[in-house]
Amino acid sequence: MVGGAAFFYRLARRSESDFFLAGRSLPWWLPAASVFSTHTATDTPMWITGTVYAHGLRGLWYTFFAGWTSVAAFVSARIYRRALAMTQAEWQVVRFHGLGAELLRGWIAGWQVFMNMFILGWVGMAMGKVGALAFGWPVWYGLVIPSVITAFYTLAAGYWGVVMGDFLQGIVAIFAILLVSWVGIVAAGGPAGVVDGITGMGEAWRLDSMAFTGWLSGDFPVVWWATMLVIAIVGGFGMGTSIDWYVEAQRIQSAKSVRDAAYGIWWGGAITLARNGIWAAAILAFFVMAPGITDPAEYELGWFRLGFELLPAGLIGVFFAAILAIHFSTISSHLNLGALYFTRDLYQRYLRPDASERSLVWMGRAATAVLLLGSFAYGLMMENITQWLIFALWLMMAGIWLPNILQVVWWRFNSWGYLASWIANLGVAWLVVWILPAFGVIPVLPDYLQFWSLMALGALVFFPATFLTKAEPMDHLVHFYLQTRPIGWWGPVKAEARRRGLLDDEPTAAHSGPRPLIRRTWTPEEADAWSREDWIAIVLSPVIMGLGMIGAANACLGRMSGLWQLALATGLGLVMFWVIDPKLKAVSVEYELQQAKYLERLERQMRWSRQGESDNGENV
Amino acid sequence: MDRGLVTVIGMSIAYVASFLGMWMAWYGWKRRHVTGEAEKVDLKKVRGIGDGEVGS
Numbered sequence A: 001m002v003g004g005a006a007f008f009y010r011l012a013r014r015s016e017s018d019f020f021l022a023g024r025s026l027p028w029w030l031p032a033a034s035v036f037s038t039h040t041a042t043d044t045p046m047w048i049t050g051t052v053y054a055h056g057l058r059g060l061w062y063t064f065f066a067g068w069t070s071v072a073a074f075v076s077a078r079i080y081r082r083a084l085a086m087t088q089a090e091w092q093v094v095r096f097h098g099l100g101a102e103l104l105r106g107w108i109a110g111w112q113v114f115m116n117m118f119i120l121g122w123v124g125m126a127m128g129k130v131g132a133l134a135f136g137w138p139v140w141y142g143l144v145i146p147s148v149i150t151a152f153y154t155l156a157a158g159y160w161g162v163v164m165g166d167f168l169q170g171i172v173a174i175f176a177i178l179l180v181s182w183v184g185i186v187a188a189g190g191p192a193g194v195v196d197g198i199t200g201m202g203e204a205w206r207l208d209s210m211a212f213t214g215w216l217s218g219d220f221p222v223v224w225w226a227t228m229l230v231i232a233i234v235g236g237f238g239m240g241t242s243i244d245w246y247v248e249a250q251r252i253q254s255a256k257s258v259r260d261a262a263y264g265i266w267w268g269g270a271i272t273l274a275r276n277g278i279w280a281a282a283i284l285a286f287f288v289m290a291p292g293i294t295d296p297a298e299y300e301l302g303w304f305r306l307g308f309e310l311l312p313a314g315l316i317g318v319f320f321a322a323i324l325a326i327h328f329s330t331i332s333s334h335l336n337l338g339a340l341y342f343t344r345d346l347y348q349r350y351l352r353p354d355a356s357e358r359s360l361v362w363m364g365r366a367a368t369a370v371l372l373l374g375s376f377a378y379g380l381m382m383e384n385i386t387q388w389l390i391f392a393l394w395l396m397m398a399g400i401w402l403p404n405i406l407q408v409v410w411w412r413f414n415s416w417g418y419l420a421s422w423i424a425n426l427g428v429a430w431l432v433v434w435i436l437p438a439f440g441v442i443p444v445l446p447d448y449l450q451f452w453s454l455m456a457l458g459a460l461v462f463f464p465a466t467f468l469t470k471a472e473p474m475d476h477l478v479h480f481y482l483q484t485r486p487i488g489w490w491g492p493v494k495a496e497a498r499r500r501g502l503l504d505d506e507p508t509a510a511h512s513g514p515r516p517l518i519r520r521t522w523t524p525e526e527a528d529a530w531s532r533e534d535w536i537a538i539v540l541s542p543v544i545m546g547l548g549m550i551g552a553a554n555a556c557l558g559r560m561s562g563l564w565q566l567a568l569a570t571g572l573g574l575v576m577f578w579v580i581d582p583k584l585k586a587v588s589v590e591y592e593l594q595q596a597k598y599l600e601r602l603e604r605q606m607r608w609s610r611q612g613e614s615d616n617g618e619n620v
Numbered sequence B: 001m002d003r004g005l006v007t008v009i010g011m012s013i014a015y016v017a018s019f020l021g022m023w024m025a026w027y028g029w030k031r032r033h034v035t036g037e038a039e040k041v042d043l044k045k046v047r048g049i050g051d052g053e054v055g056s
Helices: A002-012 A016-024 A029-038 A044-072 A076-083 A088-095 A098-135 A139-187 A190-200 A222-235 A242-254 A258-289 A302-310 A313-351 A357-381 A387-409 A415-438 A447-468 A474-484 A491-499 A524-528 A532-556 A560-606 A610-614 B003-034 B043-047
Strands: none
Touching: A016 A139, A016 A242, A016 A313, A016 A357, A029 A139, A029 A242, A029 A258, A029 A313, A044 A076, A044 A222, A044 A242, A044 A258, A044 A302, A044 A532, A076 A088, A076 A242, A076 A258, A076 A474, A076 A560, A088 A098, A088 A242, A088 A313, A088 A474, A088 A560, A098 A139, A098 A302, A098 A313, A098 A357, A098 A415, A098 B003, A139 A190, A139 A242, A139 A258, A139 A302, A139 A313, A139 A357, A190 A258, A222 A387, A222 A447, A222 A532, A242 A258, A242 A313, A258 A302, A258 A532, A258 A560, A302 A313, A313 A357, A313 B003, A387 A415, A387 A447, A387 B003, A415 A447, A415 B003, A474 A491, A524 A560, A532 A560
């Protein structure tokens, strides 16, 4: 990593875009590796172990929130990549206009800077706990030392260092996950031994990924499972799962084309979910060897115990190196990302719009260092917080789940409605999650009811706020529409673009004669429109990821059903790529011809250039 | 401590950061629109616009 830092230092220092997006030049497999590596943190095995130990294979559905990538790859990633915004905060001024958009940009930048520090703190604490388990170190060793090492190459090489490190660390992590999981399963008597052991305990339900406790009752009702699927899959149409989405926003923008962005997100999500399945099988093996643990803090360390207690001495060093790799990849991503939000969205936009490229890169480095120090303080404050709390926090953002989607799919949704949803969510969350239950007005709600209540109460605020304020200026919306071609309800904007002669009524066709059932030859104009090929990918993609996740678990347990599920996922995947790939290629080629023009306009806006402001629509 | 209470407190701290960010946005907006202090940034000088791909 040190050698890599020296090598990529020269690239990273060229510009802000190089330091934070690797110059928007990456082939899809590098962002994919980065998605996987960033989502494989030191605390991730604890989280997966906790859910699977408590719920059996059905617990995998808690981890399916990564399934948002299945739809986002073909919808929101495509739209967002075309918007060219460096961050989700910058997206606000591309999508919305005026003061409302600026307030939202500052709002989201502040939120994300904090969230990155928060995540760095809790992931650092997880590393501290692993160091304590393995070597009896004081917790702060694990919190501080690996993060400082990571900061060295992140400061020097920026996102180039992050993404190249992620690729190497991802390979090491996959090797360690396969090795430790295999060793754990063998120690429990092999795949058949795990299945027989669990069945012999009278706990066969743990082997069933659809073992519901009823429609509405118990700790895993059908309605909760369906709610989690809706959150993940429908969220992919917009930026629904915002706590995950903003990390991937950087990967999407660093890809060299729209197609590379789509595939980077898709493969990153797919590998992450398959990994969860492999982990689940190993955790069931741990359950066979150590049943009946009731303290979550104890059973959450189950997968680490498999590694440290079962591997031979020589391999324990390799295992710890892999844990460090897992840790480095997450820390480096969040250090660079938090610095990006501070540098691009707060410092450059509001304090120093005339800053030179060199000073922006140095500000990025300074912000990285400050985030690191903040994360140490935060980490030490939340020693006993488990990822269940993060899950609860994620759930409590239900009030902005729908607005996160509406901002992509509905032309009339405006900045004031979106800002209202954020602010309302705080009050509504306090009311529903704590105040009303604490005073006995309502019972503590189950997770699914909490989600739908927060969403509905938030809607009572943001829909009126949207309709009581003006729509965004039509000039701005037309420009946004032409640049990003969003899916959903954009009829009036599309009609206005046609009226201005900016959009053809009938795009040039690649074929004469009737339309084939599956079109594989596209003109750029045809490819820009949403069609049945997109919908085939949108429907097949979550099915493939779900089958891949459950199939990986069942296959590792030696069950034929797992092999069938994986075979079906592979077959459907081939069909999906056969259908969607020609279209994504056509979209990418056409869009890249326009990209330089869009980037220049965005940069003028970013610098508050007067020309940029006059460009804000009148001449679209 | 109660899990719900801890979560809403954690969320509220994040909201403080958001309000700070929004205040900075208001400050930047006011400098350039309310007080009429429009920036005249020479983009060719700071980024080399016209010499290649901007922002990349």
